[in-house]
Amino acid sequence: MNKISIKYFFALLSLVYLGCINPVEPEFEFKEGLVFIEGIATTVKGGSYVIINKSVNEFGINKTKFEKGASVSFVNSVSGQTVELVELEGAYVPSIEFKANVGEQWEIQITLEDGRQYYSQSETVLESVPITNIKATYNPELQFNNGTGSFEPGHAVSITFNDPISEENYYYWTFKSYENLLICQVCFDGIYRGGLCGPTDIATPDYFSYTCDTDCWKVRYPESISIFDDKFSDGKTTTDLIVANVPLYTKENIVVEIQQLSLTPDAYDYYKVLKDLVDNSSGFNAPPPAALIGNMFNPNDADDFVFGRFTAAATSTIDIFIERGNIPENQLDPQMPMSIEPTFMSPYPAPATIEAPCNESRFKTAIQPEVWMN
Numbered sequence: 001m002n003k004i005s006i007k008y009f010f011a012l013l014s015l016v017y018l019g020c021i022n023p024v025e026p027e028f029e030f031k032e033g034l035v036f037i038e039g040i041a042t043t044v045k046g047g048s049y050v051i052i053n054k055s056v057n058e059f060g061i062n063k064t065k066f067e068k069g070a071s072v073s074f075v076n077s078v079s080g081q082t083v084e085l086v087e088l089e090g091a092y093v094p095s096i097e098f099k100a101n102v103g104e105q106w107e108i109q110i111t112l113e114d115g116r117q118y119y120s121q122s123e124t125v126l127e128s129v130p131i132t133n134i135k136a137t138y139n140p141e142l143q144f145n146n147g148t149g150s151f152e153p154g155h156a157v158s159i160t161f162n163d164p165i166s167e168e169n170y171y172y173w174t175f176k177s178y179e180n181l182l183i184c185q186v187c188f189d190g191i192y193r194g195g196l197c198g199p200t201d202i203a204t205p206d207y208f209s210y211t212c213d214t215d216c217w218k219v220r221y222p223e224s225i226s227i228f229d230d231k232f233s234d235g236k237t238t239t240d241l242i243v244a245n246v247p248l249y250t251k252e253n254i255v256v257e258i259q260q261l262s263l264t265p266d267a268y269d270y271y272k273v274l275k276d277l278v279d280n281s282s283g284f285n286a287p288p289p290a291a292l293i294g295n296m297f298n299p300n301d302a303d304d305f306v307f308g309r310f311t312a313a314a315t316s317t318i319d320i321f322i323e324r325g326n327i328p329e330n331q332l333d334p335q336m337p338m339s340i341e342p343t344f345m346s347p348y349p350a351p352a353t354i355e356a357p358c359n360e361s362r363f364k365t366a367i368q369p370e371v372w373m374n
Helices: 006-016 265-279
Strands: 035-042 049-058 061-066 071-076 082-087 105-111 117-120 131-145 150-162 170-180 183-188 191-193 196-198 207-212 217-220 226-229 237-247 254-263 307-322
Touching: 035 105, 035 117, 035 254, 049 105, 105 307, 131 237, 131 254, 131 307, 150 254, 150 307, 170 237, 170 265, 183 191, 183 196, 191 207, 226 237, 226 265, 237 254, 254 265, 265 307
Parallel strands: 035 307
Antiparallel strands: 035 049, 049 061, 071 082, 071 105, 105 117, 131 150, 150 237, 170 217, 170 226, 170 254, 183 207, 191 196, 254 307
């Protein structure tokens, strides 16, 4: 999930404090210490995670900050099996081998570093719905960026699937994208030794770039919410439904892995309200959306409200390889010029270093995507 990013919680937080809606620019109160939890357990290995954020004010800036040092577990509600999650780059993740199975019931249990506990209600994993086709269409004006006041180029990824007959089905889409990564480490005002950037007594440029010592891919996640229900398409084939926008951050070729989650009605209702809050598509004159009620709670304090939700969902996936080298529009990410350590008669402490490892993480992998084309 990829995932719901921090900016969505800002939108959520702002709107939660909106007592009434008027056709004027509103002012919002910010409250420190609010806890936001997003957890997903899927039937795909490597697809499960829990993110815990807390609202803080740092140097006069209101924001949410990842909550470190928590104890986080998935618990099978029937068997009692407990799966411990570990902290990794802004999330808590289980073993790469973990996956939920259809029909199982899961919940999460969280203990923060300060001792506060948060549990979820139990979620049942439903049957997945297969994706039958995927395609990507380039659009030089894919999406509008309010910050820059301009359109951004990229690919719209669409899928086709057959909705089961005479069933209520609710869908949520997320994705991972993989693009070649050349630079695995950048050290500012220092050099790379022993797996770390560190200072040196000898003057250095503003930074040194260290290329990946093996093939490596940068992993990205979505910045939007994509959901769908089959109220008007029960039992029909849904064709070329756009489920992901993939901006042109770089012109490197890319693999996009779409994940289609089958939600419970309660989970869909939650994400529907969250999407309405994020999109704010109705304008300030429209009636406020329904209350955003998740399934998280403090078992020791009924008055301790926590934002967020835990969702267990069957997941089907499909991948597509997209060539982007011939696109005329400029890429969105600025490209830093290479700055390589000298290897001949280097003034810096030995050994002279120009490479860094492609350490496995949520945002970087040395495992080649299955549909990658060299």
